[in-house]
Amino acid sequence: xxxxxxxxxxxxxxxxxxxxxxxxxxxxxxxxxxxxxxxxxxxxxxxxxxxxxxxxxxxxxxxxxxxxxxxxxxxxxxxxxxxxxxxxxxxxxxxxxxxxxxxxxxxxxxxxxxxxxxxxxxxxxxxxxxxxxxxxxxxxxxxxxxxxxxxxxxxxxxxxxxxxxxxxxxxxxxxxxxxxxxxx
Numbered sequence: 425x426x427x428x429x430x431x432x433x434x435x436x437x438x439x440x441x442x443x444x445x446x447x448x449x450x451x452x453x454x455x456x457x458x459x460x461x462x463x464x465x466x467x468x469x470x471x472x473x474x475x476x477x478x479x480x481x482x483x484x485x486x487x488x489x490x491x492x493x494x495x496x497x498x499x500x501x502x503x504x505x506x507x508x509x510x511x512x513x514x515x516x517x518x519x520x521x522x523x524x525x526x527x528x529x530x531x532x533x534x535x536x537x538x539x540x541x542x543x544x545x546x547x548x549x550x551x552x553x554x555x556x557x558x559x560x561x562x563x564x565x566x567x568x569x570x571x572x573x574x575x576x577x578x579x580x581x582x583x584x585x586x587x588x589x590x591x592x593x594x595x596x597x598x599x600x601x602x603x604x605x606x607x608x
Contacts, residue, residue, distance in 0.1 A: 429490035433475040433498050436505045441475055441497075443468050448497060452504025455545070455565040459496055465489040468497070475501075503565035510574045513557040516581075516589035521550045521558045528560070532581040532591070540580070546573050559594065 435441060439452040448468060449458045461468070465486045469476045475497060479490040502508075514521055520531040528540040528548055542548055542562075546569060549561040560577065564570040574593070583590035585601040592598060 427491075429477055429479065429494045431494065431498075433477075433494070433501055435473040435475060435501060439501055439505050441470055441501070443470065448500070450497070450500040450504050452501075452565075454504045454507045457500045457504055457566060459500060461493050462489055466493050468493075499567045503567055507563055507565050508567050508570050510562045510570055511594040512560045512562075512574060512577060512591055513594050514560070514591055515557050515583065519558060519581075519589075520552065521560050523548045523550045528577070530577075530580060533589075538580055540577060542573060543569060546570055560591075 436452075439450065441448065441450050446461055446463045447458055448461055449456065465480060466489055467478050467480065469478065477490060477494040477497065479486040514530070514532070516533060518531060518533065522529050526542045526544065526546075526548070528542060528550070530538045530540065532538055545564050545566055547563045549563075550558065551561070552558045562570055562574055564573075578591045578593070581590045583592045583598050585599060586603055588598050588600065
């Protein structure tokens with residue numbers, strides 16, 4: 425039995441979950457999210473402020489989807505009630521980040537600045553303090569979307585293993601390599 429799939433999901437105040445025709449929609453103060461589910465594998469029961477996910481049988485495919493759909497629904501509930509935040513920092517001399525609405529402009533040591541357009545569901549803030557690395561803060565209700573956007577931003581200049589220059593997540597520990605040893 426899936427330990428994750430068995431756990432009930434508590435709906436906070438102000439969050440409404442509806443299930444119809446294989447679509448689960450969650451509405452809350454931070455936005456609305458919709459997820460398609462396989463009704464042939466799992467069933468979703470809403471009892472007041474508690475949601476439970478039950479699988480139809482013990483077939484391998486149904487066991488696999490049981491925990492998956494429970495985790496997806498739990499992430500949707502958390503997203504519309506609290507939201508998700510990802511912080512990234514730019515490590516390197518001359519690396520800068522500025523935003524103008526949904527456009528994120530990055531100076532990453534290339535011959536030109538990189539302009540990255542963010543989806544409307546993701547809010548962005550940039551902060552630059554003297555003596556510290558510039559920080560990009562992403563906020564969204566959709567965990568999958570914010571993770572994909574953060575990965576795409578990081579892929580513009582991944583941290584290199586010698587000096588650690590590049591875009592990294594705040595708190596991320598990089599595996600560093602030793603440089604060339606001095607000769608004799």
